[in-house]
Amino acid sequence: MPLRDYPIRRLTEDPSNVLDRGQWPASLAPVAQVLDQGLDLTPATILVGENGSGKSTLVEAIALAYGLSAEGGSTGARHTTRSTESKLSYHLHLVRNAGTTRRGYFLRAETMHGFFTYLEENPSRTGDIPFHDMSHGESFLELAVDRFRGDGLWVLDEPESALSFQGCLTLLTVLKDLLAAGHSQVIMSTHSPVLAALPGAEILEAGPWGLRPRAWEDLDMVTNMRSFLESPERYLRHL
Template identity: 35%
Template sequence: MFLKKLTLLQENISDDSTYPFSIPAIRHLNELTFEQNVAFFVGENGSGKSTLLEAIADKSGFNTAGGGRNHTYKVHASGSSLGDYIRLSWLPKATNGFFLRAESFYHFATYIEKVNPGLRGYGGRSLHQQSHGESFLSLFKHRFDEKGIYLLDEPEAALSPARQLTFLKIIHDLTRSRKAQFIIASHSPILLGYPEAQIFSFDGENIAEVSYENTDHYMLTKYFLQHREKLLADLFSEDV
Protein backbone atom coordinates (compact mmCIF):
# COMPACT_ATOMS: atom_id res chain seq x y z
CA MET A 1 0.00 0.00 0.00
CA PHE A 2 1.01 3.60 -0.56
CA LEU A 3 -1.58 6.03 0.79
CA LYS A 4 -2.03 5.42 4.52
CA LYS A 5 -3.97 8.43 5.78
CA LEU A 6 -5.81 11.52 4.59
CA THR A 7 -6.15 14.54 6.88
CA LEU A 8 -8.32 17.62 6.39
CA LEU A 9 -6.39 20.75 7.37
CA GLN A 10 -9.14 22.41 9.36
CA GLU A 11 -6.85 25.32 10.34
CA ASN A 12 -6.65 26.37 6.67
CA ILE A 13 -10.41 26.73 6.27
CA SER A 14 -11.59 30.32 6.61
CA ASP A 15 -15.26 29.84 5.70
CA ASP A 16 -16.86 26.43 6.12
CA SER A 17 -20.16 27.61 4.64
CA THR A 18 -18.76 27.73 1.11
CA TYR A 19 -18.22 24.85 -1.31
CA PRO A 20 -16.85 22.22 -0.82
CA PHE A 21 -17.14 22.65 2.96
CA SER A 22 -20.88 23.21 2.60
CA ILE A 23 -21.02 19.42 2.00
CA PRO A 24 -21.59 17.89 5.47
CA ALA A 25 -19.29 14.88 4.96
CA ILE A 26 -16.45 17.18 3.90
CA ARG A 27 -17.06 19.82 6.57
CA HIS A 28 -16.93 17.25 9.38
CA LEU A 29 -13.98 15.28 7.99
CA ASN A 30 -10.94 14.96 10.23
CA GLU A 31 -9.02 12.05 8.77
CA LEU A 32 -9.43 8.77 6.92
CA THR A 33 -7.12 5.81 7.44
CA PHE A 34 -6.65 3.32 4.61
CA GLU A 35 -5.99 -0.20 5.85
CA GLN A 36 -6.73 -2.24 2.72
CA ASN A 37 -5.43 -2.07 -0.85
CA VAL A 38 -8.98 -1.49 -2.11
CA ALA A 39 -11.28 1.19 -0.70
CA PHE A 40 -14.62 2.48 -1.95
CA PHE A 41 -16.32 5.84 -1.48
CA VAL A 42 -20.12 5.49 -1.58
CA GLY A 43 -22.97 7.95 -1.20
CA GLU A 44 -25.72 9.78 -2.99
CA ASN A 45 -24.93 12.25 -5.75
CA GLY A 46 -23.61 15.44 -4.18
CA SER A 47 -22.43 13.72 -1.00
CA GLY A 48 -18.77 14.65 -1.62
CA LYS A 49 -17.21 11.34 -2.62
CA SER A 50 -16.05 12.50 -6.05
CA THR A 51 -14.91 15.82 -4.60
CA LEU A 52 -12.62 14.05 -2.13
CA LEU A 53 -11.35 11.57 -4.72
CA GLU A 54 -10.49 14.46 -7.04
CA ALA A 55 -8.61 16.18 -4.20
CA ILE A 56 -6.56 13.02 -3.62
CA ALA A 57 -5.73 12.95 -7.33
CA ASP A 58 -4.67 16.59 -7.19
CA LYS A 59 -2.37 16.04 -4.20
CA SER A 60 -0.98 12.89 -5.86
CA GLY A 61 0.16 14.98 -8.82
CA PHE A 62 -2.31 13.51 -11.30
CA ASN A 63 -4.22 15.52 -13.86
CA THR A 64 -7.60 16.29 -12.31
CA ALA A 65 -9.15 16.10 -15.77
CA GLY A 66 -8.13 12.45 -15.76
CA GLY A 67 -4.81 10.70 -16.34
CA GLY A 68 -1.44 10.42 -14.67
CA ARG A 69 1.41 12.73 -13.75
CA ASN A 70 2.53 13.40 -17.34
CA HIS A 71 -0.85 14.14 -18.93
CA THR A 72 -1.20 17.88 -19.43
CA TYR A 73 -4.48 18.49 -21.23
CA LYS A 74 -7.33 20.49 -19.69
CA VAL A 75 -11.09 20.05 -19.38
CA HIS A 76 -13.50 22.78 -18.27
CA ALA A 77 -14.33 22.73 -14.53
CA SER A 78 -11.97 19.85 -13.75
CA GLY A 79 -9.85 21.56 -11.10
CA SER A 80 -9.91 20.53 -7.45
CA SER A 81 -11.47 22.92 -4.94
CA LEU A 82 -10.34 20.78 -2.01
CA GLY A 83 -6.77 19.78 -2.86
CA ASP A 84 -5.14 22.63 -0.95
CA TYR A 85 -6.96 21.64 2.25
CA ILE A 86 -5.87 18.03 2.62
CA ARG A 87 -2.64 16.29 3.59
CA LEU A 88 -1.78 12.80 2.40
CA SER A 89 0.43 10.48 4.43
CA TRP A 90 2.36 7.99 2.28
CA LEU A 91 4.54 4.97 2.99
CA PRO A 92 6.14 5.09 0.49
CA LYS A 93 4.88 7.92 -1.73
CA ALA A 94 3.42 6.60 -4.98
CA THR A 95 5.16 7.83 -8.11
CA ASN A 96 2.93 5.96 -10.55
CA GLY A 97 -0.81 5.74 -10.94
CA PHE A 98 -3.87 7.08 -12.70
CA PHE A 99 -7.02 9.12 -12.04
CA LEU A 100 -10.06 8.05 -14.05
CA ARG A 101 -12.95 10.46 -14.48
CA ALA A 102 -15.68 8.61 -16.36
CA GLU A 103 -17.28 11.90 -17.42
CA SER A 104 -14.14 13.20 -19.14
CA PHE A 105 -12.75 9.94 -20.52
CA TYR A 106 -13.54 11.01 -24.10
CA HIS A 107 -11.22 14.00 -23.73
CA PHE A 108 -8.47 11.79 -22.28
CA ALA A 109 -8.78 9.34 -25.19
CA THR A 110 -8.53 12.21 -27.69
CA TYR A 111 -5.46 13.62 -25.92
CA ILE A 112 -3.71 10.23 -25.88
CA GLU A 113 -4.18 9.75 -29.61
CA LYS A 114 -2.58 13.15 -30.28
CA VAL A 115 0.51 12.67 -28.10
CA ASN A 116 0.90 8.91 -28.55
CA PRO A 117 -0.18 8.03 -32.13
CA GLY A 118 0.95 4.41 -31.79
CA LEU A 119 -0.93 4.10 -28.49
CA ARG A 120 2.08 2.45 -26.89
CA GLY A 121 1.04 1.27 -23.45
CA TYR A 122 -2.65 1.36 -24.40
CA GLY A 123 -2.95 -1.85 -26.41
CA GLY A 124 -2.13 -0.27 -29.78
CA ARG A 125 -5.80 0.24 -30.67
CA SER A 126 -7.69 3.54 -30.72
CA LEU A 127 -9.79 4.02 -27.60
CA HIS A 128 -12.31 5.85 -29.78
CA GLN A 129 -12.69 2.83 -32.07
CA GLN A 130 -13.88 0.65 -29.22
CA SER A 131 -17.13 0.73 -27.32
CA HIS A 132 -17.14 2.74 -24.11
CA GLY A 133 -16.85 -0.41 -22.02
CA GLU A 134 -14.15 -1.94 -24.23
CA SER A 135 -12.08 1.24 -24.04
CA PHE A 136 -12.31 1.28 -20.24
CA LEU A 137 -11.18 -2.34 -19.98
CA SER A 138 -8.41 -1.70 -22.51
CA LEU A 139 -7.16 1.13 -20.31
CA PHE A 140 -7.33 -1.04 -17.17
CA LYS A 141 -5.53 -3.97 -18.80
CA HIS A 142 -2.78 -2.07 -20.63
CA ARG A 143 -2.18 1.15 -18.67
CA PHE A 144 -2.42 -0.15 -15.11
CA ASP A 145 0.45 -2.17 -13.67
CA GLU A 146 1.30 -3.46 -10.23
CA LYS A 147 3.15 -0.51 -8.74
CA GLY A 148 0.80 2.41 -8.42
CA ILE A 149 -2.26 4.02 -6.90
CA TYR A 150 -5.40 4.08 -9.01
CA LEU A 151 -8.18 6.58 -8.29
CA LEU A 152 -11.36 5.78 -10.18
CA ASP A 153 -14.54 7.85 -10.26
CA GLU A 154 -17.54 5.66 -11.15
CA PRO A 155 -15.76 3.21 -13.49
CA GLU A 156 -18.98 1.18 -13.72
CA ALA A 157 -20.49 3.95 -15.87
CA ALA A 158 -19.26 2.19 -19.01
CA LEU A 159 -19.21 -1.42 -17.81
CA SER A 160 -21.93 -4.02 -18.17
CA PRO A 161 -22.44 -6.33 -15.16
CA ALA A 162 -20.32 -9.01 -16.85
CA ARG A 163 -17.52 -6.55 -17.50
CA GLN A 164 -17.71 -5.29 -13.93
CA LEU A 165 -16.82 -8.85 -12.92
CA THR A 166 -13.91 -8.74 -15.37
CA PHE A 167 -12.79 -5.51 -13.74
CA LEU A 168 -12.92 -7.13 -10.29
CA LYS A 169 -10.54 -9.81 -11.60
CA ILE A 170 -8.19 -7.07 -12.85
CA ILE A 171 -8.21 -5.45 -9.40
CA HIS A 172 -7.51 -8.82 -7.80
CA ASP A 173 -4.60 -9.57 -10.12
CA LEU A 174 -3.03 -6.14 -9.51
CA THR A 175 -3.39 -6.20 -5.72
CA ARG A 176 -2.23 -9.77 -5.06
CA SER A 177 1.36 -8.55 -4.67
CA ARG A 178 0.09 -5.66 -2.46
CA LYS A 179 1.91 -3.19 -4.71
CA ALA A 180 -1.22 -1.61 -6.20
CA GLN A 181 -3.82 0.43 -4.35
CA PHE A 182 -7.31 1.36 -5.55
CA ILE A 183 -9.64 4.04 -4.23
CA ILE A 184 -12.92 3.97 -6.12
CA ALA A 185 -16.03 6.14 -5.96
CA SER A 186 -18.86 3.87 -7.02
CA HIS A 187 -22.59 3.17 -7.01
CA SER A 188 -22.19 -0.42 -8.20
CA PRO A 189 -23.27 -3.20 -5.79
CA ILE A 190 -21.15 -5.57 -7.89
CA LEU A 191 -17.91 -3.62 -7.48
CA LEU A 192 -18.62 -2.87 -3.82
CA GLY A 193 -18.67 -6.62 -3.20
CA TYR A 194 -14.91 -6.89 -3.65
CA PRO A 195 -13.70 -9.03 -0.70
CA GLU A 196 -12.17 -7.29 2.33
CA ALA A 197 -12.43 -3.84 0.76
CA GLN A 198 -12.99 -0.82 2.98
CA ILE A 199 -16.21 1.03 2.24
CA PHE A 200 -16.56 4.65 3.35
CA SER A 201 -20.09 6.06 3.30
CA PHE A 202 -20.55 9.81 2.70
CA ASP A 203 -24.30 9.83 3.35
CA GLY A 204 -24.24 10.99 6.97
CA GLU A 205 -22.91 14.05 8.72
CA ASN A 206 -19.59 12.22 9.02
CA ILE A 207 -17.81 9.83 6.69
CA ALA A 208 -18.24 6.39 8.24
CA GLU A 209 -16.82 2.98 7.40
CA VAL A 210 -19.62 0.48 6.71
CA SER A 211 -19.90 -3.18 5.81
CA TYR A 212 -20.97 -4.23 2.33
CA GLU A 213 -24.28 -5.62 3.59
CA ASN A 214 -25.09 -2.29 5.27
CA THR A 215 -24.69 -0.15 2.15
CA ASP A 216 -27.86 1.24 0.61
CA HIS A 217 -26.63 -0.14 -2.71
CA TYR A 218 -26.65 -3.72 -1.44
CA MET A 219 -29.88 -3.46 0.54
CA LEU A 220 -31.88 -1.74 -2.20
CA THR A 221 -30.60 -4.07 -4.93
CA LYS A 222 -31.33 -7.14 -2.80
CA TYR A 223 -34.83 -5.89 -1.99
CA PHE A 224 -35.52 -5.08 -5.64
CA LEU A 225 -34.44 -8.55 -6.81
CA GLN A 226 -36.50 -10.28 -4.12
CA HIS A 227 -39.59 -8.04 -4.29
CA ARG A 228 -39.49 -6.50 -7.75
CA GLU A 229 -43.22 -6.63 -8.49
CA LYS A 230 -44.27 -5.25 -5.12
CA LEU A 231 -41.66 -2.49 -5.13
CA LEU A 232 -42.60 -1.35 -8.63
CA ALA A 233 -46.33 -1.53 -7.86
CA ASP A 234 -45.81 0.62 -4.78
CA LEU A 235 -43.60 3.05 -6.70
CA PHE A 236 -46.00 3.46 -9.61
CA SER A 237 -49.06 3.72 -7.37
CA GLU A 238 -47.72 7.07 -6.18
CA ASP A 239 -48.69 8.49 -9.60
CA VAL A 240 -52.36 7.62 -9.16
Protein backbone atom coordinates in the same frame (compact mmCIF):
# COMPACT_ATOMS: atom_id res chain seq x y z
CA MET B 1 4.30 2.39 13.51
CA PRO B 2 4.41 -0.65 11.18
CA LEU B 3 5.77 -0.15 7.68
CA ARG B 4 3.09 0.02 5.00
CA ASP B 5 3.74 -0.65 1.35
CA TYR B 6 0.93 1.37 -0.27
CA PRO B 7 1.24 5.07 -1.23
CA ILE B 8 -1.09 7.04 1.11
CA ARG B 9 -1.79 6.17 4.73
CA ARG B 10 -3.75 9.24 5.86
CA LEU B 11 -5.57 12.35 4.71
CA THR B 12 -5.46 15.55 6.74
CA GLU B 13 -6.13 19.21 6.18
CA ASP B 14 -3.14 21.32 5.21
CA PRO B 15 -2.68 23.45 8.37
CA SER B 16 -1.21 26.26 6.28
CA ASN B 17 -4.24 26.40 3.99
CA VAL B 18 -7.39 25.90 6.05
CA LEU B 19 -10.66 25.76 4.14
CA ASP B 20 -13.58 27.89 5.37
CA ARG B 21 -16.10 25.41 6.78
CA GLY B 22 -18.98 27.49 5.46
CA GLN B 23 -17.65 27.26 1.92
CA TRP B 24 -18.41 24.39 -0.48
CA PRO B 25 -17.19 21.67 -0.49
CA ALA B 26 -16.36 21.92 3.24
CA SER B 27 -20.11 22.32 3.77
CA LEU B 28 -20.48 18.63 2.81
CA ALA B 29 -20.39 16.48 5.94
CA PRO B 30 -17.92 13.85 4.61
CA VAL B 31 -15.50 16.57 3.48
CA ALA B 32 -15.79 18.41 6.79
CA GLN B 33 -15.11 15.17 8.67
CA VAL B 34 -11.91 14.54 6.71
CA LEU B 35 -10.74 18.12 7.26
CA ASP B 36 -11.62 18.11 10.97
CA GLN B 37 -10.56 14.60 11.95
CA GLY B 38 -8.38 13.28 9.14
CA LEU B 39 -8.93 9.89 7.54
CA ASP B 40 -6.76 6.79 7.69
CA LEU B 41 -6.61 4.88 4.43
CA THR B 42 -6.16 1.16 3.84
CA PRO B 43 -4.81 -0.53 0.69
CA ALA B 44 -8.36 -0.41 -0.71
CA THR B 45 -10.97 2.21 0.20
CA ILE B 46 -14.38 2.35 -1.43
CA LEU B 47 -16.73 5.32 -1.02
CA VAL B 48 -20.45 4.79 -1.55
CA GLY B 49 -23.45 7.05 -1.09
CA GLU B 50 -26.18 8.94 -2.89
CA ASN B 51 -25.52 11.48 -5.63
CA GLY B 52 -24.31 14.74 -4.12
CA SER B 53 -23.08 13.13 -0.91
CA GLY B 54 -19.47 14.16 -1.51
CA LYS B 55 -17.82 10.85 -2.39
CA SER B 56 -16.69 11.89 -5.89
CA THR B 57 -15.53 15.26 -4.56
CA LEU B 58 -13.22 13.47 -2.13
CA VAL B 59 -11.95 10.97 -4.70
CA GLU B 60 -11.23 13.75 -7.18
CA ALA B 61 -9.39 15.82 -4.56
CA ILE B 62 -7.22 12.87 -3.53
CA ALA B 63 -6.27 12.26 -7.16
CA LEU B 64 -5.35 15.91 -7.73
CA ALA B 65 -3.44 16.21 -4.46
CA TYR B 66 -1.42 13.16 -5.51
CA GLY B 67 -0.54 14.88 -8.78
CA LEU B 68 -2.91 13.10 -11.16
CA SER B 69 -4.79 14.87 -13.93
CA ALA B 70 -8.28 16.07 -13.02
CA GLU B 71 -9.79 14.62 -16.21
CA GLY B 72 -8.00 11.30 -16.00
CA GLY B 73 -4.57 9.86 -16.54
CA SER B 74 -1.25 9.59 -14.78
CA THR B 75 0.97 12.16 -13.14
CA GLY B 76 2.30 12.97 -16.62
CA ALA B 77 -1.08 13.63 -18.25
CA ARG B 78 -1.78 17.25 -19.16
CA HIS B 79 -5.22 16.87 -20.71
CA THR B 80 -7.72 19.55 -19.72
CA THR B 81 -10.88 20.97 -21.25
CA ARG B 82 -13.11 22.84 -18.83
CA SER B 83 -12.03 23.02 -15.22
CA THR B 84 -14.93 22.00 -12.95
CA GLU B 85 -13.10 20.42 -10.02
CA SER B 86 -13.40 21.80 -6.50
CA LYS B 87 -10.53 23.52 -4.69
CA LEU B 88 -10.42 20.82 -2.03
CA SER B 89 -7.16 19.32 -3.31
CA TYR B 90 -5.32 22.55 -2.42
CA HIS B 91 -6.40 22.13 1.20
CA LEU B 92 -5.61 18.41 1.56
CA HIS B 93 -2.38 16.98 2.89
CA LEU B 94 -1.56 13.42 1.88
CA VAL B 95 0.51 11.57 4.48
CA ARG B 96 2.55 9.18 2.35
CA ASN B 97 4.13 5.93 3.41
CA ALA B 98 7.91 6.15 3.23
CA GLY B 99 9.62 4.55 0.28
CA THR B 100 6.46 3.71 -1.66
CA THR B 101 5.81 4.32 -5.33
CA ARG B 102 4.70 7.70 -6.68
CA ARG B 103 3.04 6.16 -9.75
CA GLY B 104 -0.69 6.35 -10.19
CA TYR B 105 -3.64 6.68 -12.54
CA PHE B 106 -7.06 8.31 -12.34
CA LEU B 107 -10.07 7.02 -14.28
CA ARG B 108 -13.38 8.86 -14.22
CA ALA B 109 -16.22 7.81 -16.49
CA GLU B 110 -17.62 11.30 -17.13
CA THR B 111 -14.50 12.63 -18.88
CA MET B 112 -13.38 9.54 -20.78
CA HIS B 113 -14.46 10.58 -24.30
CA GLY B 114 -12.21 13.64 -24.32
CA PHE B 115 -9.45 11.74 -22.54
CA PHE B 116 -9.48 9.03 -25.22
CA THR B 117 -8.98 11.74 -27.86
CA TYR B 118 -6.05 13.12 -25.86
CA LEU B 119 -4.46 9.68 -25.67
CA GLU B 120 -4.90 9.06 -29.39
CA GLU B 121 -3.32 12.44 -30.17
CA ASN B 122 -0.47 11.80 -27.70
CA PRO B 123 0.33 8.10 -28.06
CA SER B 124 2.80 6.37 -25.80
CA ARG B 125 6.19 5.28 -27.07
CA THR B 126 4.77 1.86 -27.90
CA GLY B 127 1.74 3.27 -29.66
CA ASP B 128 -1.71 3.42 -28.18
CA ILE B 129 -5.07 1.77 -28.34
CA PRO B 130 -7.65 2.97 -30.94
CA PHE B 131 -10.13 3.86 -28.19
CA HIS B 132 -12.72 5.55 -30.41
CA ASP B 133 -12.97 2.40 -32.54
CA MET B 134 -14.44 0.56 -29.56
CA SER B 135 -17.56 0.91 -27.48
CA HIS B 136 -17.33 3.13 -24.41
CA GLY B 137 -17.24 0.16 -22.07
CA GLU B 138 -14.71 -1.77 -24.14
CA SER B 139 -12.34 1.20 -24.35
CA PHE B 140 -12.67 1.90 -20.62
CA LEU B 141 -11.75 -1.69 -19.75
CA GLU B 142 -8.94 -1.78 -22.29
CA LEU B 143 -7.45 1.35 -20.74
CA ALA B 144 -7.70 -0.05 -17.21
CA VAL B 145 -6.08 -3.35 -18.22
CA ASP B 146 -3.33 -1.56 -20.16
CA ARG B 147 -2.48 1.17 -17.61
CA PHE B 148 -3.17 -0.47 -14.26
CA ARG B 149 0.07 -2.43 -14.01
CA GLY B 150 2.67 -2.79 -11.29
CA ASP B 151 2.73 -0.70 -8.12
CA GLY B 152 0.74 2.51 -7.85
CA LEU B 153 -2.25 4.49 -6.63
CA TRP B 154 -5.28 3.58 -8.72
CA VAL B 155 -8.15 6.06 -8.35
CA LEU B 156 -11.55 5.47 -9.94
CA ASP B 157 -14.65 7.65 -9.93
CA GLU B 158 -17.90 5.75 -10.62
CA PRO B 159 -16.37 3.46 -13.28
CA GLU B 160 -19.56 1.40 -13.48
CA SER B 161 -21.09 4.21 -15.57
CA ALA B 162 -19.26 2.76 -18.58
CA LEU B 163 -19.54 -0.92 -17.76
CA SER B 164 -21.92 -3.85 -18.04
CA PHE B 165 -22.27 -6.41 -15.28
CA GLN B 166 -19.59 -8.55 -16.93
CA GLY B 167 -17.44 -5.45 -17.41
CA CYS B 168 -17.67 -4.70 -13.68
CA LEU B 169 -16.54 -8.25 -12.94
CA THR B 170 -13.57 -7.83 -15.28
CA LEU B 171 -12.54 -4.57 -13.63
CA LEU B 172 -12.98 -6.17 -10.21
CA THR B 173 -10.54 -8.88 -11.28
CA VAL B 174 -7.98 -6.27 -12.40
CA LEU B 175 -8.19 -4.44 -9.07
CA LYS B 176 -8.13 -7.65 -7.03
CA ASP B 177 -4.97 -8.82 -8.81
CA LEU B 178 -3.25 -5.46 -8.28
CA LEU B 179 -3.90 -5.59 -4.56
CA ALA B 180 -2.86 -9.23 -4.31
CA ALA B 181 0.51 -8.35 -5.87
CA GLY B 182 1.15 -5.84 -3.06
CA HIS B 183 2.48 -2.26 -3.03
CA SER B 184 -0.66 -0.87 -4.71
CA GLN B 185 -3.63 1.10 -3.40
CA VAL B 186 -7.16 1.47 -4.76
CA ILE B 187 -9.47 4.39 -3.96
CA MET B 188 -12.85 4.25 -5.68
CA SER B 189 -16.29 5.82 -5.54
CA THR B 190 -19.10 3.64 -6.84
CA HIS B 191 -22.82 2.89 -6.96
CA SER B 192 -22.12 -0.69 -8.00
CA PRO B 193 -22.66 -3.55 -5.53
CA VAL B 194 -20.32 -5.61 -7.71
CA LEU B 195 -17.39 -3.18 -7.49
CA ALA B 196 -18.07 -2.50 -3.81
CA ALA B 197 -17.43 -6.21 -3.20
CA LEU B 198 -13.68 -5.77 -3.86
CA PRO B 199 -12.06 -8.27 -1.46
CA GLY B 200 -10.40 -6.69 1.55
CA ALA B 201 -11.66 -3.17 0.86
CA GLU B 202 -12.84 -0.84 3.60
CA ILE B 203 -16.24 0.55 2.60
CA LEU B 204 -17.12 4.07 3.76
CA GLU B 205 -20.66 5.34 3.30
CA ALA B 206 -20.95 9.08 2.66
CA GLY B 207 -24.01 11.02 3.77
CA PRO B 208 -25.29 13.76 6.11
CA TRP B 209 -23.54 11.93 8.96
CA GLY B 210 -20.15 12.24 7.26
CA LEU B 211 -18.28 8.99 6.55
CA ARG B 212 -19.05 5.74 8.35
CA PRO B 213 -17.65 2.21 7.87
CA ARG B 214 -20.21 -0.27 6.54
CA ALA B 215 -20.25 -3.96 5.79
CA TRP B 216 -21.05 -4.80 2.16
CA GLU B 217 -24.16 -6.79 3.03
CA ASP B 218 -25.55 -3.87 5.06
CA LEU B 219 -25.28 -1.27 2.29
CA ASP B 220 -28.56 0.22 1.10
CA MET B 221 -27.57 -0.27 -2.53
CA VAL B 222 -27.04 -3.99 -1.88
CA THR B 223 -30.28 -4.58 0.03
CA ASN B 224 -32.28 -2.41 -2.38
CA MET B 225 -30.89 -4.17 -5.46
CA ARG B 226 -31.52 -7.56 -3.92
CA SER B 227 -35.12 -6.60 -3.08
CA PHE B 228 -35.72 -5.20 -6.56
CA LEU B 229 -34.40 -8.32 -8.31
CA GLU B 230 -36.51 -10.54 -6.10
CA SER B 231 -39.71 -8.61 -6.83
CA PRO B 232 -39.43 -5.72 -9.33
CA GLU B 233 -43.20 -5.34 -9.52
CA ARG B 234 -43.29 -4.09 -5.93
CA TYR B 235 -41.12 -1.14 -6.93
CA LEU B 236 -42.74 -0.53 -10.31
CA ARG B 237 -46.19 -0.16 -8.75
CA HIS B 238 -44.98 2.91 -6.84
CA LEU B 239 -43.17 4.70 -9.65
